[in-house]
Amino acid sequence: MALESDSDSDDATSEDVSDPRSEDDYDNEGVSVENLPTMATVEVVKMSAKRKTMAAILKEAAAAAELEGPKLGLFDLICIGIGTCVGTGVFVLSGEVLPVAGPAAVLSWMVAGAACLLSALSFMELSARLPTRGSTYVFAFHCLGELAAVISSVCLTLEYGISGAGVARSWSGNVASMVNSVAFTRMCFTPWSSLEGRYASSFNSVTSGNHSVEATTVHEILDQPHLDWLAGLLMLLCVILVTAGGDCGKMITNAFTCMKVLLILFMSVGCLAHWNQDIFESFGAFAPRGTTGIVDGATLLFFGFVGFDEVCCLASRSKDPARTMPRAIAGTLLGATAISADCNRAGPQLRHPAGHGRELRQRLQEPGSPVGGLGGDDRRGGAAAAGRLRQLPAPAGAHGRHGRGRGPAEHVLQERPAGQVPGALRSAASERGG
Numbered sequence: 001m002a003l004e005s006d007s008d009s010d011d012a013t014s015e016d017v018s019d020p021r022s023e024d025d026y027d028n029e030g031v032s033v034e035n036l037p038t039m040a041t042v043e044v045v046k047m048s049a050k051r052k053t054m055a056a057i058l059k060e061a062a063a064a065a066e067l068e069g070p071k072l073g074l075f076d077l078i079c080i081g082i083g084t085c086v087g088t089g090v091f092v093l094s095g096e097v098l099p100v101a102g103p104a105a106v107l108s109w110m111v112a113g114a115a116c117l118l119s120a121l122s123f124m125e126l127s128a129r130l131p132t133r134g135s136t137y138v139f140a141f142h143c144l145g146e147l148a149a150v151i152s153s154v155c156l157t158l159e160y161g162i163s164g165a166g167v168a169r170s171w172s173g174n175v176a177s178m179v180n181s182v183a184f185t186r187m188c189f190t191p192w193s194s195l196e197g198r199y200a201s202s203f204n205s206v207t208s209g210n211h212s213v214e215a216t217t218v219h220e221i222l223d224q225p226h227l228d229w230l231a232g233l234l235m236l237l238c239v240i241l242v243t244a245g246g247d248c249g250k251m252i253t254n255a256f257t258c259m260k261v262l263l264i265l266f267m268s269v270g271c272l273a274h275w276n277q278d279i280f281e282s283f284g285a286f287a288p289r290g291t292t293g294i295v296d297g298a299t300l301l302f303f304g305f306v307g308f309d310e311v312c313c314l315a316s317r318s319k320d321p322a323r324t325m326p327r328a329i330a331g332t333l334l335g336a337t338a339i340s341a342d343c344n345r346a347g348p349q350l351r352h353p354a355g356h357g358r359e360l361r362q363r364l365q366e367p368g369s370p371v372g373g374l375g376g377d378d379r380r381g382g383a384a385a386a387g388r389l390r391q392l393p394a395p396a397g398a399h400g401r402h403g404r405g406r407g408p409a410e411h412v413l414q415e416r417p418a419g420q421v422p423g424a425l426r427s428a429a430s431e432r433g434g
């Protein structure tokens with residue numbers, strides 16, 4: 001898409017180097033369109049046959065590289081990649097995956113990371129050969145044709161839109177929890193049930209929970225399906241900023257990524273400082289639902305990897321792309337897997353009779369804790385965000401939901417004698433009321 005907009009320029013130089021309509025730039029061989037029934041079909045066939053040549057792509061990339069800002073090195077690219085990829089997923093899904101996979105959730109992250117590696121290998125190869133900012137669009141345009149390029153860019157835009165909505169909803173829930181005012185929450189979140197009409201009834205029939213009860217607290221409101229104006233506003237602001245060409249610069253991006261990684265390491269060290277159960281005592285304790293749980297957990301965790309491919313859009317800005325890009329993509333994926341798995345390794349080692357969600361906070365607040373007083377209230381943070389992420393049409397929703405059916409933790413509790421169920425799982429089920 002970016003390449004298309006360059007070509008619209010009236011500037012003679014840029015038209016000269018980047019006009020994608022120049023016939024020499026495409027292969028149209030072997031296509032006869034004379035007998036096709038409609039113009040639309042003709043256009044579709046033409047599009048699917050039209051492929052952008054590598055020479056044209058490289059020419060455009062060189063022109064774009066000159067116009068773009070300072071060059072990005074390997075460290076900058078990995079920071080941007082990890083900053084994009086690691087976020088809501090690790091903070092929210094780390095708790096969600098425990099009832100599904102148990103302490104073996106650490107392996108679920110690795111399985112999900114290994115599955116992403118399959119597409120990452122293609123991204124590595126393609127972005128080294130075609131270092132443009134068009135990413136998937138340009139790769140598909142060169143290899144498969146313009147039609148495939150348009151379809152893949154529409155899919156990618158949808159993916160970014162939906163995952164961005166997930167992140168925005170998780171953010172808005174945390175804002176509402178922090179403000180902790182029923183009036184503010186009612187203003188920003190309109191319960192779907194209060195909207196009349198067939199959309200409301202069909203939506204309610206596929207969402208979770210008992211929503212006939214009037215919500216009176218912030219968390220009851222957040223737990224209901226709702227229109228989230230705050231998340232919408234955040235997304236709108238981001239669209240305006242990005243469209244206006246906003247760029248926060250590599251120093252700020254790198255600093256935020258480093259802070260995020262440090263926060264996760266802090267959580268990990270905090271949990272390790274209070275390690276009080278042996279998750280490796282038996283296979284049943286480590287992986288209560290066996291390989292099924294690990295694979296189910298991996299499907300749940302894919303959200304945590306969405307966005308690792310965004311680094312490819314920066315190929316034209318990277319120093320020595322043929323060398324840097326494959327390393328940046330591999331570094332992003334390996335880094336994201338290691339950070340996320342580490343976060344999930346630490347959590348299940350804590351056990352508290354009051355319930356899994358409260359464990360870290362209570363441990364951190366205990367007298368003598370090396371980081372005493374720093375824990376927050378889980379009902380006002382991660383748990384609320386988790387409930388809201390579950391309302392997305394994502395695999396997250398496929399597992400146990402509040403108030404509807406039994407989640408995997410409840411299945412395990414029914415199927416296994418009490419002594420074989422690890423603490424983290426037992427408490428997750430009890431927190432659901434199972």
Ligand SMILES: NC(=[NH2+])NCCC[C@H](N)C(=O)O
Pocket residue numbers: 084085086087088089090159160163164167303304305306307310
């Ligand atoms: N295109 C995106 N960057 N979407 C949001 C990415 C979500 C990210 N994987 C997270 O867990 O927070």
